[in-house]
Amino acid sequence: MMKTVRAAFLTTLPVMTGYLAVGVAFGLLLQKSGYGVAWAALSSVLVYAGSMQFVLVGLLADGSGFVAVAMVTLFVNLRHFFYGLxxxxxxxxxxxxxxxxxxxxxxxxxxxLCTAKPPEDVDGKAYFFWIALLDQSYWVAGSIAGSLAGSLIPFDMTGLGFAMTALFLVLLVEQWEAFRTHEPVFVGLASALGAVLVFGRGNLLLPALVTIVVVLLLMKKRLTREAYAPPTPPAPADGPEAGGAP
Amino acid sequence: MSALLLHALGIVLVTAAMTFVTRSAPFVLFGKKRGTPPIVLFLGTYLPPAILAMLVVYGLKDVRLLAYPYGLPELIGVATVVGLHVWKRNYLLSIFVGTAAYMVAVQWVFQGTL
Structure with a gap:
């Protein structure tokens, strides 16, 4: 098992950097609005959704009604529906x-998980599980640390959040190489930039995702042509074949 | 426990429940049947590169291109990450050096930005 945990730990190191930094910011913010370490821990264990937890700080401060909370959460997190696919x-x-x-x-x-490949001598399912568990543990640890001592951090953390963007970039480079067609990448870029222009910086994710889904579906015939070659689907090495070219 | 704290606890629990609803919906809708519908398989295969491109834009959404420092710290960060990754294929190296380059840029090179 240690080999699996070690492999997963190395894979998640970039997330550790980003989650600790952003988690600290969340814990500090929550603490400043009057909700201490127990609340930071509770929401990071039970909710575990980065951007939604920042919204949660505002909802708690306002004492919002449950129906409003449910609607806001649904809207902010709707993109996760597409991740599961x-x-x-x-x-x-x-x-x-x-x-x-x-x-x-x-x-x-x-x-x-989209690009993770377990080392050859490691159980792919356990590897995936440990990636998920370690990621959440960084987030919980960051939230707790931020709540307890966020204001005592001795060095300037400005810019550390770029680790998250760097992670997305690196994974994008990997996806670029894994596919023979790069058109989905351009669909994603154009949809996101268009969403910024139309809906503003604050609400780009959901409109961008809907656009991506619609455009990809319109391009289905073109993308699944023989010449474009099937990409590698995300799957643990020892798992069943997940899809392949439809 | 006071009514106020109880309400706050309720808010956290509702948020947690609804977050799980959004994450589990595709598995509830498509996870039971033996075969996943072809349209879902298609989206599942082709969404990741598009979504990652979108998340990169999301990470850079607060860049102001028309005011000092004109997105230069971000440009330095992005170029370092992509350049290093294409060259060395080492996740940690690309991410750590790229983030360090960005932090140096915003904290020391282009001061007075935040």
């Missing part, structure tokens, strides 16, 4: 670990 077969094979894998599918864990 890539892992339906992969997670189905993961047995009792499946509920946790679904619960823990954040933007960052999703990104890592």
């Amino acid at each position: 890539s892992f339906i077969d992969t997670f189905r094979a993961m047995g009792r670990r499946r509920p946790y894998m679904i619960f823990a599918l954040t933007d960052e864990t999703y990104s890592i």
